[in-house]
Amino acid sequence: MSxxxxxxxxxxxxxxxxxxxxPDSITIVPAAPERTRNRDVLHPFRQxxxxxxxxxxxxxxxxxxxxxxxxxxxxxxxxxxxxxEKERWDGFLVGPDGAIEQYGFDxxxxxxxxxxxxxxxxEGRSRLYYPLGKDHAFDxxxxxxxxxxxxxxRSGAQPPGEFVALxxxxxxxxxxxxxxxxxVMEKAGEISAxxxxxxxxxxxxxxxxxxxxxxxxxxxxxxxxxxTAYPSIVGSGANGCILHYIENSAPLKDGDLxxxxxxxxxxxxxxxxxxxxxxxxxxxxxxxxxxxxxxAAQYAAIEAVHPDNHWNKPHExxxxxxxxxxxxxxxxxxxxxxxxxxxxxxxxxxxRTGHWLGMDVHDVGDYKIGDAWRQLEPxxxxxxxxGLYIAPDNTTVDExxxxxxxxxxxxxxxxxxxxxxxxxxxxxxxxxxxxxxxx
Ligand code: GLY
Ligand code: MN
Ligand code: MN
Numbered sequence: 204m205s206x207x208x209x210x211x212x213x214x215x216x217x218x219x220x221x222x223x224x225x226p227d228s229i230t231i232v233p234a235a236p237e238r239t240r241n242r243d244v245l246h247p248f249r250q251x252x253x254x255x256x257x258x259x260x261x262x263x264x265x266x267x268x269x270x271x272x273x274x275x276x277x278x279x280x281x282x283x284x285x286x287x288e289k290e291r292w293d294g295f296l297v298g299p300d301g302a303i304e305q306y307g308f309d310x311x312x313x314x315x316x317x318x319x320x321x322x323x324x325x326e327g328r329s330r331l332y333y334p335l336g337k338d339h340a341f342d343x344x345x346x347x348x349x350x351x352x353x354x355x356x357r358s359g360a361q362p363p364g365e366f367v368a369l370x371x372x373x374x375x376x377x378x379x380x381x382x383x384x385x386x387v388m389e390k391a392g393e394i395s396a397x398x399x400x401x402x403x404x405x406x407x408x409x410x411x412x413x414x415x416x417x418x419x420x421x422x423x424x425x426x427x428x429x430x431t432a433y434p435s436i437v438g439s440g441a442n443g444c445i446l447h448y449i450e451n452s453a454p455l456k457d458g459d460l461x462x463x464x465x466x467x468x469x470x471x472x473x474x475x476x477x478x479x480x481x482x483x484x485x486x487x488x489x490x491x492x493x494x495x496x497x498x499a500a501q502y503a504a505i506e507a508v509h510p511d512n513h514w515n516k517p518h519e520x521x522x523x524x525x526x527x528x529x530x531x532x533x534x535x536x537x538x539x540x541x542x543x544x545x546x547x548x549x550x551x552x553x554x555r556t557g558h559w560l561g562m563d564v565h566d567v568g569d570y571k572i573g574d575a576w577r578q579l580e581p582x583x584x585x586x587x588x589x590g591l592y593i594a595p596d597n598t599t600v601d602e603x604x605x606x607x608x609x610x611x612x613x614x615x616x617x618x619x620x621x622x623x624x625x626x627x628x629x630x631x632x633x634x635x636x637x638x639x640x641x642x
Protein backbone atom coordinates (compact mmCIF):
# COMPACT_ATOMS: atom_id res chain seq x y z
CA MET A 204 0.00 0.00 0.00
CA SER A 205 1.16 3.49 -0.77
CA UNK A 206 2.75 5.12 2.28
CA UNK A 207 2.96 8.64 0.89
CA UNK A 208 -0.28 9.02 -1.05
CA UNK A 209 -3.43 8.78 1.10
CA UNK A 210 -5.86 6.07 0.06
CA UNK A 211 -8.67 8.59 -0.45
CA UNK A 212 -6.65 10.23 -3.25
CA UNK A 213 -6.98 7.05 -5.32
CA UNK A 214 -10.77 7.14 -4.86
CA UNK A 215 -10.72 10.80 -5.90
CA UNK A 216 -8.82 9.88 -9.11
CA UNK A 217 -11.41 7.21 -9.93
CA UNK A 218 -14.16 9.75 -9.36
CA UNK A 219 -12.49 12.25 -11.70
CA UNK A 220 -12.04 9.62 -14.39
CA UNK A 221 -15.73 8.69 -14.09
CA UNK A 222 -16.65 12.36 -14.58
CA UNK A 223 -14.92 12.19 -17.97
CA UNK A 224 -16.62 8.93 -18.99
CA UNK A 225 -19.68 8.93 -21.24
CA PRO A 226 -23.00 8.09 -19.59
CA ASP A 227 -23.82 4.38 -19.90
CA SER A 228 -20.17 3.44 -20.21
CA ILE A 229 -17.80 1.12 -18.34
CA THR A 230 -14.03 1.18 -17.84
CA ILE A 231 -11.88 -1.93 -17.34
CA VAL A 232 -8.23 -1.67 -16.25
CA PRO A 233 -6.10 -4.77 -15.59
CA ALA A 234 -3.17 -5.06 -13.18
CA ALA A 235 0.23 -5.90 -14.67
CA PRO A 236 0.90 -9.59 -15.32
CA GLU A 237 3.71 -11.39 -13.53
CA ARG A 238 6.65 -12.15 -15.82
CA THR A 239 8.98 -15.13 -15.78
CA ARG A 240 12.69 -14.37 -15.44
CA ASN A 241 13.87 -17.95 -15.81
CA ARG A 242 12.23 -21.30 -15.11
CA ASP A 243 10.22 -20.80 -11.88
CA VAL A 244 11.78 -17.45 -10.95
CA LEU A 245 9.75 -14.30 -11.61
CA HIS A 246 10.95 -10.76 -12.31
CA PRO A 247 10.30 -8.45 -9.37
CA PHE A 248 6.68 -7.39 -9.77
CA ARG A 249 5.99 -3.82 -10.92
CA GLN A 250 2.34 -2.73 -11.00
CA UNK A 251 0.93 -1.30 -14.23
CA UNK A 252 1.13 2.50 -13.96
CA UNK A 253 -2.49 3.14 -15.00
CA UNK A 254 -3.81 0.52 -12.59
CA UNK A 255 -1.57 1.81 -9.80
CA UNK A 256 -2.69 5.39 -10.43
CA UNK A 257 -6.35 4.42 -10.02
CA UNK A 258 -6.05 1.87 -7.20
CA UNK A 259 -2.79 1.97 -5.21
CA UNK A 260 -3.31 -1.82 -5.18
CA UNK A 261 -0.01 -3.64 -5.51
CA UNK A 262 -0.99 -7.21 -6.46
CA UNK A 263 -1.03 -8.95 -9.86
CA UNK A 264 -4.15 -10.89 -10.96
CA UNK A 265 -6.51 -8.00 -10.35
CA UNK A 266 -8.90 -5.98 -12.52
CA UNK A 267 -10.47 -2.60 -11.78
CA UNK A 268 -13.94 -1.91 -13.16
CA UNK A 269 -15.58 1.52 -13.05
CA UNK A 270 -19.32 1.60 -13.65
CA UNK A 271 -20.77 5.11 -13.17
CA UNK A 272 -24.23 4.98 -11.61
CA UNK A 273 -24.13 1.28 -10.64
CA UNK A 274 -26.46 0.79 -7.71
CA UNK A 275 -24.24 -1.62 -5.77
CA UNK A 276 -21.14 0.53 -6.18
CA UNK A 277 -19.35 2.26 -9.03
CA UNK A 278 -15.80 1.26 -8.21
CA UNK A 279 -15.27 -2.52 -8.30
CA UNK A 280 -12.13 -4.62 -7.82
CA UNK A 281 -11.57 -8.22 -8.80
CA UNK A 282 -8.58 -9.66 -6.93
CA UNK A 283 -7.12 -12.88 -5.56
CA UNK A 284 -8.93 -14.47 -2.64
CA UNK A 285 -7.17 -14.85 0.68
CA UNK A 286 -5.61 -18.28 1.14
CA UNK A 287 -3.63 -18.99 4.34
CA GLU A 288 -1.81 -21.96 2.80
CA LYS A 289 -0.69 -19.99 -0.28
CA GLU A 290 0.09 -16.91 1.79
CA ARG A 291 2.49 -18.95 3.92
CA TRP A 292 4.60 -19.48 0.79
CA ASP A 293 4.08 -16.36 -1.29
CA GLY A 294 3.15 -13.64 1.16
CA PHE A 295 0.13 -11.66 2.27
CA LEU A 296 -2.91 -11.17 0.04
CA VAL A 297 -5.44 -8.38 0.57
CA GLY A 298 -8.52 -10.31 -0.64
CA PRO A 299 -11.89 -8.84 -1.72
CA ASP A 300 -12.97 -7.91 1.83
CA GLY A 301 -9.65 -6.17 2.46
CA ALA A 302 -9.97 -4.36 -0.87
CA ILE A 303 -13.22 -2.78 0.36
CA GLU A 304 -12.07 -2.13 3.93
CA GLN A 305 -8.50 -0.97 3.34
CA TYR A 306 -8.55 0.37 -0.23
CA GLY A 307 -11.96 1.98 -0.36
CA PHE A 308 -13.50 0.08 -3.29
CA ASP A 309 -17.30 0.04 -3.29
CA UNK A 310 -17.47 -3.63 -4.16
CA UNK A 311 -15.00 -6.49 -4.70
CA UNK A 312 -15.05 -10.07 -6.00
CA UNK A 313 -12.61 -12.99 -6.35
CA UNK A 314 -10.70 -12.79 -9.65
CA UNK A 315 -11.58 -16.48 -10.20
CA UNK A 316 -15.22 -15.40 -10.68
CA UNK A 317 -14.59 -12.60 -13.18
CA UNK A 318 -15.75 -14.54 -16.27
CA UNK A 319 -19.09 -15.21 -14.57
CA UNK A 320 -19.63 -11.70 -13.19
CA UNK A 321 -18.06 -9.15 -15.55
CA UNK A 322 -20.15 -9.85 -18.71
CA UNK A 323 -23.23 -9.00 -16.64
CA UNK A 324 -21.65 -5.69 -15.65
CA UNK A 325 -20.72 -4.85 -19.26
CA GLU A 326 -24.19 -5.78 -20.56
CA GLY A 327 -26.33 -2.71 -21.28
CA ARG A 328 -23.35 -0.29 -21.33
CA SER A 329 -22.97 1.27 -24.76
CA ARG A 330 -19.29 2.22 -24.55
CA LEU A 331 -16.37 0.26 -23.12
CA TYR A 332 -13.09 1.98 -22.26
CA TYR A 333 -10.00 -0.16 -21.75
CA PRO A 334 -6.26 -0.11 -22.62
CA LEU A 335 -7.05 -1.12 -26.21
CA GLY A 336 -4.11 -2.67 -28.04
CA LYS A 337 -1.69 -2.60 -25.10
CA ASP A 338 -1.68 -6.34 -24.43
CA HIS A 339 -2.91 -9.00 -26.89
CA ALA A 340 -3.99 -11.40 -24.17
CA PHE A 341 -6.12 -8.75 -22.45
CA ASP A 342 -7.62 -7.59 -25.78
CA UNK A 343 -8.69 -11.19 -26.39
CA UNK A 344 -10.08 -11.50 -22.88
CA UNK A 345 -12.22 -8.38 -23.26
CA UNK A 346 -13.61 -9.74 -26.53
CA UNK A 347 -14.39 -13.06 -24.84
CA UNK A 348 -16.46 -11.21 -22.22
CA UNK A 349 -18.24 -9.28 -24.96
CA UNK A 350 -18.91 -12.51 -26.91
CA UNK A 351 -20.74 -13.91 -23.90
CA UNK A 352 -23.16 -10.96 -24.17
CA UNK A 353 -23.39 -11.23 -27.97
CA UNK A 354 -24.41 -14.88 -27.62
CA UNK A 355 -27.46 -13.73 -25.64
CA UNK A 356 -28.77 -10.94 -27.90
CA ARG A 357 -31.80 -13.00 -28.83
CA SER A 358 -32.72 -12.98 -25.16
CA GLY A 359 -32.48 -9.18 -25.21
CA ALA A 360 -28.87 -8.75 -24.06
CA GLN A 361 -27.20 -5.52 -25.25
CA PRO A 362 -23.48 -5.71 -25.96
CA PRO A 363 -21.46 -2.47 -26.11
CA GLY A 364 -21.10 -0.95 -29.58
CA GLU A 365 -18.12 1.30 -28.95
CA PHE A 366 -14.66 0.26 -27.79
CA VAL A 367 -12.52 3.22 -26.85
CA ALA A 368 -8.85 3.44 -25.84
CA LEU A 369 -8.73 4.56 -22.23
CA UNK A 370 -5.31 6.17 -22.53
CA UNK A 371 -6.17 9.60 -23.80
CA UNK A 372 -8.59 10.43 -21.01
CA UNK A 373 -6.57 8.83 -18.21
CA UNK A 374 -3.18 10.06 -19.34
CA UNK A 375 -4.33 13.63 -19.39
CA UNK A 376 -5.21 13.25 -15.69
CA UNK A 377 -1.81 11.67 -14.98
CA UNK A 378 0.02 14.57 -16.60
CA UNK A 379 -1.06 16.99 -13.82
CA UNK A 380 0.60 15.89 -10.59
CA UNK A 381 -1.13 16.44 -7.25
CA UNK A 382 0.58 17.97 -4.21
CA UNK A 383 1.10 14.45 -2.84
CA UNK A 384 2.52 13.13 -6.09
CA UNK A 385 4.98 16.02 -6.21
CA UNK A 386 6.00 15.25 -2.63
CA VAL A 387 6.81 11.66 -3.64
CA MET A 388 8.72 12.85 -6.70
CA GLU A 389 10.64 15.40 -4.62
CA LYS A 390 11.59 12.62 -2.19
CA ALA A 391 12.65 10.39 -5.12
CA GLY A 392 14.73 13.33 -6.41
CA GLU A 393 16.43 13.73 -3.02
CA ILE A 394 17.30 10.04 -2.79
CA SER A 395 18.67 9.98 -6.33
CA ALA A 396 20.65 13.16 -5.70
CA UNK A 397 22.27 11.57 -2.65
CA UNK A 398 23.06 8.49 -4.76
CA UNK A 399 24.78 10.60 -7.43
CA UNK A 400 26.86 12.39 -4.76
CA UNK A 401 27.91 9.05 -3.30
CA UNK A 402 28.91 7.74 -6.73
CA UNK A 403 30.94 10.87 -7.47
CA UNK A 404 32.88 10.42 -4.23
CA UNK A 405 33.59 6.79 -5.00
CA UNK A 406 35.02 7.45 -8.49
CA UNK A 407 38.73 6.77 -8.90
CA UNK A 408 41.04 5.18 -11.43
CA UNK A 409 41.37 1.44 -11.02
CA UNK A 410 37.67 1.13 -10.23
CA UNK A 411 35.00 0.01 -12.65
CA UNK A 412 31.80 1.60 -13.89
CA UNK A 413 29.82 -1.03 -11.95
CA UNK A 414 31.41 0.12 -8.69
CA UNK A 415 29.60 3.43 -9.19
CA UNK A 416 26.38 1.62 -10.13
CA UNK A 417 26.69 -0.26 -6.82
CA UNK A 418 26.80 3.04 -4.91
CA UNK A 419 23.62 4.18 -6.66
CA UNK A 420 21.73 0.97 -5.89
CA UNK A 421 22.97 1.02 -2.30
CA UNK A 422 21.59 4.51 -1.71
CA UNK A 423 18.26 3.81 -3.45
CA UNK A 424 17.64 0.64 -1.43
CA UNK A 425 18.89 2.20 1.79
CA UNK A 426 16.08 4.75 1.52
CA UNK A 427 13.39 2.21 0.70
CA UNK A 428 13.34 2.88 -3.04
CA UNK A 429 13.57 -0.76 -4.03
CA UNK A 430 13.99 -0.30 -7.76
CA THR A 431 15.64 1.94 -10.28
CA ALA A 432 13.25 3.83 -12.53
CA TYR A 433 15.21 2.45 -15.54
CA PRO A 434 18.53 0.62 -15.96
CA SER A 435 21.32 2.90 -14.69
CA ILE A 436 23.71 4.31 -17.29
CA VAL A 437 27.31 4.58 -16.06
CA GLY A 438 29.47 5.42 -19.07
CA SER A 439 33.10 6.44 -18.71
CA GLY A 440 35.21 7.93 -21.49
CA ALA A 441 33.70 7.39 -24.96
CA ASN A 442 30.96 5.20 -23.42
CA GLY A 443 29.41 8.50 -22.36
CA CYS A 444 28.64 9.09 -26.06
CA ILE A 445 26.42 5.96 -26.21
CA LEU A 446 23.05 7.31 -25.17
CA HIS A 447 21.61 4.09 -23.71
CA TYR A 448 24.86 2.47 -22.52
CA ILE A 449 24.02 0.04 -19.68
CA GLU A 450 26.91 -2.44 -19.82
CA ASN A 451 28.64 -0.51 -17.03
CA SER A 452 31.65 -2.85 -17.01
CA ALA A 453 34.61 -0.75 -18.23
CA PRO A 454 37.53 0.30 -16.03
CA LEU A 455 37.63 3.96 -14.92
CA LYS A 456 40.62 5.82 -16.30
CA ASP A 457 42.29 9.01 -15.14
CA GLY A 458 41.58 11.74 -17.65
CA ASP A 459 38.13 10.37 -18.57
CA LEU A 460 34.74 11.76 -17.70
CA UNK A 461 31.97 9.54 -16.33
CA UNK A 462 28.36 10.13 -17.36
CA UNK A 463 25.83 8.72 -14.88
CA UNK A 464 22.15 8.76 -15.82
CA UNK A 465 20.27 7.10 -12.98
CA UNK A 466 17.26 7.55 -10.76
CA UNK A 467 15.30 5.57 -8.24
CA UNK A 468 11.63 4.69 -8.40
CA UNK A 469 9.73 5.48 -5.23
CA UNK A 470 6.16 4.20 -4.82
CA UNK A 471 5.98 3.84 -8.62
CA UNK A 472 7.23 7.41 -9.27
CA UNK A 473 10.42 7.93 -11.26
CA UNK A 474 13.33 10.26 -10.84
CA UNK A 475 15.78 10.76 -13.69
CA UNK A 476 19.09 12.55 -13.06
CA UNK A 477 22.26 12.80 -15.14
CA UNK A 478 25.60 14.16 -13.98
CA UNK A 479 28.95 14.09 -15.75
CA UNK A 480 32.20 14.37 -13.81
CA UNK A 481 35.92 13.56 -14.14
CA UNK A 482 37.30 10.27 -12.76
CA UNK A 483 40.32 12.19 -11.42
CA UNK A 484 38.16 14.85 -9.75
CA UNK A 485 39.52 17.58 -12.08
CA UNK A 486 38.11 18.54 -15.51
CA UNK A 487 40.62 18.93 -18.37
CA UNK A 488 40.42 22.27 -20.28
CA UNK A 489 38.51 20.65 -23.20
CA UNK A 490 36.13 18.77 -20.91
CA UNK A 491 35.52 21.93 -18.94
CA UNK A 492 34.91 24.04 -22.04
CA UNK A 493 32.25 21.63 -23.37
CA UNK A 494 30.80 21.11 -19.92
CA UNK A 495 30.26 24.84 -19.40
CA UNK A 496 28.34 25.00 -22.69
CA UNK A 497 26.01 22.16 -21.65
CA UNK A 498 25.54 23.69 -18.19
CA ALA A 499 24.69 27.10 -19.65
CA ALA A 500 22.22 25.42 -22.01
CA GLN A 501 20.63 23.59 -19.09
CA TYR A 502 20.26 26.81 -17.06
CA ALA A 503 18.71 28.54 -20.10
CA ALA A 504 16.24 25.67 -20.54
CA ILE A 505 15.27 25.62 -16.85
CA GLU A 506 14.74 29.39 -17.03
CA ALA A 507 12.26 28.71 -19.85
CA VAL A 508 10.19 26.25 -17.79
CA HIS A 509 7.35 28.61 -16.97
CA PRO A 510 3.56 28.63 -17.42
CA ASP A 511 3.98 31.49 -19.91
CA ASN A 512 5.81 29.09 -22.23
CA HIS A 513 4.87 26.08 -24.31
CA TRP A 514 6.50 22.65 -24.15
CA ASN A 515 9.15 23.34 -26.80
CA LYS A 516 10.51 26.63 -25.37
CA PRO A 517 13.06 24.98 -23.02
CA HIS A 518 14.34 22.89 -25.94
CA GLU A 519 14.65 25.97 -28.15
CA UNK A 520 16.49 27.84 -25.38
CA UNK A 521 18.95 24.98 -24.80
CA UNK A 522 19.57 24.47 -28.50
CA UNK A 523 20.53 28.12 -29.04
CA UNK A 524 23.13 28.01 -26.25
CA UNK A 525 24.54 24.65 -27.36
CA UNK A 526 24.93 25.79 -30.96
CA UNK A 527 26.46 29.12 -29.94
CA UNK A 528 28.95 27.24 -27.77
CA UNK A 529 29.82 24.76 -30.52
CA UNK A 530 30.53 27.65 -32.90
CA UNK A 531 32.69 29.48 -30.34
CA UNK A 532 34.72 26.32 -29.70
CA UNK A 533 35.21 25.77 -33.45
CA UNK A 534 33.17 22.57 -33.61
CA UNK A 535 30.62 24.18 -35.92
CA UNK A 536 30.88 26.97 -38.46
CA UNK A 537 28.41 29.57 -39.72
CA UNK A 538 25.74 31.37 -37.75
CA UNK A 539 23.55 30.04 -34.92
CA UNK A 540 20.41 30.44 -37.05
CA UNK A 541 21.99 28.59 -39.98
CA UNK A 542 23.25 25.72 -37.83
CA UNK A 543 19.81 25.32 -36.24
CA UNK A 544 17.99 25.59 -39.57
CA UNK A 545 20.28 23.01 -41.20
CA UNK A 546 20.40 20.82 -38.08
CA UNK A 547 24.21 20.90 -38.28
CA UNK A 548 24.30 20.30 -34.50
CA UNK A 549 22.70 16.84 -34.83
CA UNK A 550 25.99 14.86 -34.81
CA UNK A 551 26.67 16.40 -31.35
CA UNK A 552 23.14 16.70 -29.90
CA UNK A 553 20.70 14.15 -31.28
CA UNK A 554 17.99 13.97 -28.63
CA ARG A 555 15.41 16.35 -27.24
CA THR A 556 15.92 18.46 -24.14
CA GLY A 557 13.41 16.57 -22.02
CA HIS A 558 10.25 14.54 -21.54
CA TRP A 559 7.33 14.32 -19.13
CA LEU A 560 8.26 12.53 -15.91
CA GLY A 561 5.92 10.70 -13.54
CA MET A 562 5.03 7.08 -12.86
CA ASP A 563 6.79 6.22 -16.11
CA VAL A 564 10.22 7.69 -16.73
CA HIS A 565 9.07 8.82 -20.17
CA ASP A 566 5.69 9.67 -18.79
CA VAL A 567 2.32 9.86 -20.48
CA GLY A 568 0.63 13.02 -21.75
CA ASP A 569 0.45 14.75 -25.12
CA TYR A 570 3.20 17.17 -26.14
CA LYS A 571 1.05 18.84 -28.77
CA ILE A 572 -2.61 19.80 -28.86
CA GLY A 573 -3.51 19.61 -32.51
CA ASP A 574 -0.61 21.27 -34.30
CA ALA A 575 0.46 23.49 -31.41
CA TRP A 576 2.99 22.74 -28.67
CA ARG A 577 1.25 22.28 -25.35
CA GLN A 578 1.34 25.12 -22.85
CA LEU A 579 3.23 24.34 -19.63
CA GLU A 580 0.97 24.37 -16.57
CA PRO A 581 1.54 24.11 -12.81
CA UNK A 582 1.82 20.49 -11.67
CA UNK A 583 3.44 19.19 -14.84
CA UNK A 584 6.81 17.52 -14.22
CA UNK A 585 9.49 17.27 -16.90
CA UNK A 586 13.18 16.63 -17.29
CA UNK A 587 15.68 19.16 -18.62
CA UNK A 588 18.61 17.28 -20.13
CA UNK A 589 20.74 18.90 -22.82
CA GLY A 590 23.97 17.16 -23.78
CA LEU A 591 26.90 17.18 -26.17
CA TYR A 592 28.45 13.99 -27.50
CA ILE A 593 31.60 14.10 -29.62
CA ALA A 594 31.89 10.63 -31.15
CA PRO A 595 35.34 9.06 -30.81
CA ASP A 596 35.44 8.49 -34.59
CA ASN A 597 34.31 11.96 -35.61
CA THR A 598 37.23 13.03 -37.80
CA THR A 599 35.58 16.34 -38.71
CA VAL A 600 36.65 17.81 -35.36
CA ASP A 601 40.02 18.32 -33.70
CA GLU A 602 41.21 15.15 -31.96
CA UNK A 603 41.23 16.79 -28.54
CA UNK A 604 37.40 16.85 -28.47
CA UNK A 605 36.78 13.25 -29.52
CA UNK A 606 35.22 10.78 -27.12
CA UNK A 607 33.82 13.40 -24.76
CA UNK A 608 30.17 12.81 -23.82
CA UNK A 609 28.34 15.18 -21.47
CA UNK A 610 24.72 15.37 -20.30
CA UNK A 611 23.25 17.26 -17.36
CA UNK A 612 19.70 16.30 -16.38
CA UNK A 613 17.37 17.56 -13.69
CA UNK A 614 13.73 16.95 -12.81
CA UNK A 615 11.60 20.07 -12.76
CA UNK A 616 8.02 20.78 -11.66
CA UNK A 617 6.15 23.69 -13.23
CA UNK A 618 4.85 26.10 -10.58
CA UNK A 619 2.71 29.23 -10.82
CA UNK A 620 5.81 31.43 -10.67
CA UNK A 621 8.03 29.33 -12.95
CA UNK A 622 9.47 26.05 -11.78
CA UNK A 623 11.22 24.18 -8.97
CA UNK A 624 14.08 21.73 -9.50
CA UNK A 625 13.31 18.48 -7.65
CA UNK A 626 16.84 17.10 -8.10
CA UNK A 627 18.69 20.22 -6.96
CA UNK A 628 20.64 18.50 -4.17
CA UNK A 629 23.34 17.14 -6.46
CA UNK A 630 25.95 19.69 -7.57
CA UNK A 631 26.46 20.52 -11.24
CA UNK A 632 28.75 23.59 -11.34
CA UNK A 633 32.35 22.60 -12.15
CA UNK A 634 33.76 24.04 -8.92
CA UNK A 635 31.06 22.37 -6.81
CA UNK A 636 31.65 18.96 -8.43
CA UNK A 637 35.42 19.27 -7.96
CA UNK A 638 34.93 20.33 -4.33
CA UNK A 639 32.58 17.40 -3.61
CA UNK A 640 34.96 14.91 -5.21
CA UNK A 641 37.89 16.31 -3.22
CA UNK A 642 35.98 16.06 0.07
N1 GLY B 1 17.19 8.03 -18.49
C1 GLY B 1 16.37 8.14 -19.61
C2 GLY B 1 16.25 9.53 -20.04
O1 GLY B 1 16.98 10.37 -19.57
O2 GLY B 1 15.42 9.87 -20.82
MN1 MN C 1 18.01 10.22 -17.75
MN1 MN D 1 15.41 11.74 -19.04
